[in-house]
Amino acid sequence: MITINFKSRENPDYEAQLSYLIRREFYVSYNRFARPTFYLIGITVILFSLIQFASGTLGSVIVVFIALISLVWIIAIWFGFTVLFKWIKRYKWKKDCIKAAENANTNFTFSFDKEKICFESSIYKTEISWDYYSYWTEHKKSIFLFEESNIYDALYYSERDLGYSNYAELKLIVAEKLQKLEDADGS
Numbered sequence: 001m002i003t004i005n006f007k008s009r010e011n012p013d014y015e016a017q018l019s020y021l022i023r024r025e026f027y028v029s030y031n032r033f034a035r036p037t038f039y040l041i042g043i044t045v046i047l048f049s050l051i052q053f054a055s056g057t058l059g060s061v062i063v064v065f066i067a068l069i070s071l072v073w074i075i076a077i078w079f080g081f082t083v084l085f086k087w088i089k090r091y092k093w094k095k096d097c098i099k100a101a102e103n104a105n106t107n108f109t110f111s112f113d114k115e116k117i118c119f120e121s122s123i124y125k126t127e128i129s130w131d132y133y134s135y136w137t138e139h140k141k142s143i144f145l146f147e148e149s150n151i152y153d154a155l156y157y158s159e160r161d162l163g164y165s166n167y168a169e170l171k172l173i174v175a176e177k178l179q180k181l182e183d184a185d186g187s
Contacts, residue, residue: 013140013141013158013160013161014097014098015094015098016142017139017156017158018098019094020139020140020142020156021144021151021152021154022087022094025090025151025152026083026087028151030083033079037076040072040073040076043069047062047065047066050062051066108120108121109121110157112173113173114173114176115130116128116129116130117130117145117155130173130177130178132147133145133155133174133178134147134148134178135178135180136174136175136179136180136181137181137182138171140158141160141167142157142159143156143158143167143170143171143174144181145174145178146181
């Protein structure tokens with residue numbers, strides 16, 4: 001069993017780890033809307049091109065399409081604002097987490113072996129089987145462990161948190177126990 005003692009999450013890697021979780025959430029939630037956005041732009045360009053050449057009955061059909069496209073644009077802009085507001089809330093959450101970590105004075109122990117992960121403080125002791133987690137990934141010298149349903153229930157530790165040899169050992173164990181989460185967004 002490898003054991004590492006921590007005094008809060010006061011670490012420069014912590015901000016990068018939280019940023020990665022936010023980017024991952026937005027990628028998973030909104031990536032499927034990228035292609036329809038390009039289609040909407042393309043259809044709009046085509047319609048405005050057709051207006052230049054349209055006359056008579058064809059012109060009235062194009063006006064109906066323009067009305068529909070305008071409605072879709074209004075919905076898309078509204079959706080864009082909701083995504084922006086969500087990003088602002090996540091950014092505020094990240095700042096609050098970093099501030100709380102800087103002010104925290106909690107000592108805890110993190111340990112792991114091939115069977116389980118353990119957390120222990122003066123108040124509690126928790127042991128989690130590797131079966132609880134489904135996926136893992138590595139980003140900027142941090143290892144992330146994800147369970148299936150909530151990206152923010154991830155565990156994440158950097159090489160700076162664990163030390164080089166413990167980080168390498170953890171990486172070997174998670175590579176053996178969990179499925180690698182491939183980042184299609186390249187981050």
